Amino acid sequence: MTHERDSDDDLPQVPLFDREHQRRGRAMNMMAMSLNRKVNRVLFKRDELAYLERYGLSEEQKRAVVNRDWREMVRLGGNLFCILKITAVDPYPITKIGADQRGMDHDDFLRNILGKRLPAPGSEKAADQEMGA
């Protein structure tokens, strides 16, 4: 199966949310899911680092969240459906998260991976916010 990783540093082609990821990412995923509550979204926005402390994220998980390093969040056990909720507080298009995981430029990803026809570069539509799948 392609979800077997070559090394711990590689993001696998198809990362299954298996027992290892569920355990490894638990604190970060629980933190992200807490953003389902409006009061928590306010607290996260007010003092993000303090909020991450409260949920017991590891140092490298905290760094990944603060840097909005989606590839690293997934590598550290983050599940897209959980960490996506961070974009409800701090908008970031899901297609850009996809591009980041491929290590690709966003427009390049939209055109060549998703096969979207893009409006002229720089137009407002190109940066349209989307929410996931």
Add this chain to the structure above:
Amino acid sequence: MARLIAGLGTSHIPSIGVALDAGKRDDPEWKPFFDGYEPARDWIADAAPDVAVVIYNDHGLELSFQRTVPTFAVGAADRYAPGDEGWGVRDIPAFDGAPDFSWHLIDMLVEEEFDPTICHELDVDHGVQVPLELFWGRPDAWPVRIVPIAVNMLCFPIPKPGRCFRFGKVLGEAIRNWPGDEKFVVIGTGGLSHQLQGARAGFNAPEADRAFLRDIAERPETLAALSREDFVERFGSEGAELIMWLVMRGALDDAVRTVHAHYHVPVSMTGAGMIVMENETVAGASGGERASAEAAGSVQAGRASARTA
């Protein structure tokens, strides 16, 4: 007797709800996708089902990732509220339940050794909301009652495709021997191909998706015989949730008639598909009565009640 008139399948991509909220239904980017659902919406309006059993997966609202992750969970509530997934509660009505049928279904499932988790209270996410909006639009109140069935599709181990298919067979039997006179539809949600994480993020498989829309109607047992790994490889790590359509298909007759199907790729990052399959015993009976359907229903009911007595 109650009748299962059709199985519906549809993607449940949240950006569909976002587009509707933003009034983008007729934007050039969205119009071809939404137009593809119009024949199905006409079909629904004509068939006027009373109860929709909705097979979906929770996405971090309450049954996935948190304290408990049930493999199969059946809603038994009077009412299901749309939940806040982080972006605020969407302005859509709550869904009325059909708790008497829910308990009948739970009894039958336990009788058949499926042992579902029972949900006295349950908020539902885009997995339920979006399919209802696609098939019924945005009414002031939903003209159909729902029975949500949540299947774990996010935290491995997820259930096997064959298990989902057999679960559906018990669901179909529970509908056929339900002593009410409601018309039922079963909705399988999720898919089609997509992958949102990992180095293969952005993966779509239009050919496999189109084949799936044919096979789910004509040879579902070949899909039920696939492994979970097959689904992941073929449809992507998130697209593997298509396994849930097998619950819907298992509830239907062996032979069905596809009356509508639609495919559009990509919506957000997903191959978006839809199907309406009428049960052969009631094909053409939408909006009317059919002696053969009544007869088939009675035969099934007789057999089932004899066995469970």
